[in-house]
Amino acid sequence: MAHHKSAQKRIRQDAKIRVANRYYKKSTRTAIAKLREMTDKTEASKYLPKVVSMIDRLAKRNTWHQNKASNLKSSLTRFVNGL
Numbered sequence: 001m002a003h004h005k006s007a008q009k010r011i012r013q014d015a016k017i018r019v020a021n022r023y024y025k026k027s028t029r030t031a032i033a034k035l036r037e038m039t040d041k042t043e044a045s046k047y048l049p050k051v052v053s054m055i056d057r058l059a060k061r062n063t064w065h066q067n068k069a070s071n072l073k074s075s076l077t078r079f080v081n082g083l
Helices: 005-037 041-060 066-082
Strands: none
Touching: 005 041, 005 066, 041 066
């Protein structure tokens, strides 16, 4: 267990941040799965910018690596364009 006040505070902050990161990651993964299940091109092209925005937000906060975000965005864009 941490003995310094600053270390105890860091543990509290990390726990809070971890819960937030899990929430944003899970909601983004759900949105990606929902987009991949779509069959209508107009509906998917409307939904794509929202998903890309979620992915960019995770990459900006270093929750996901920038390359992972780029790969996801390009593959999802190719999927929507191929519908």
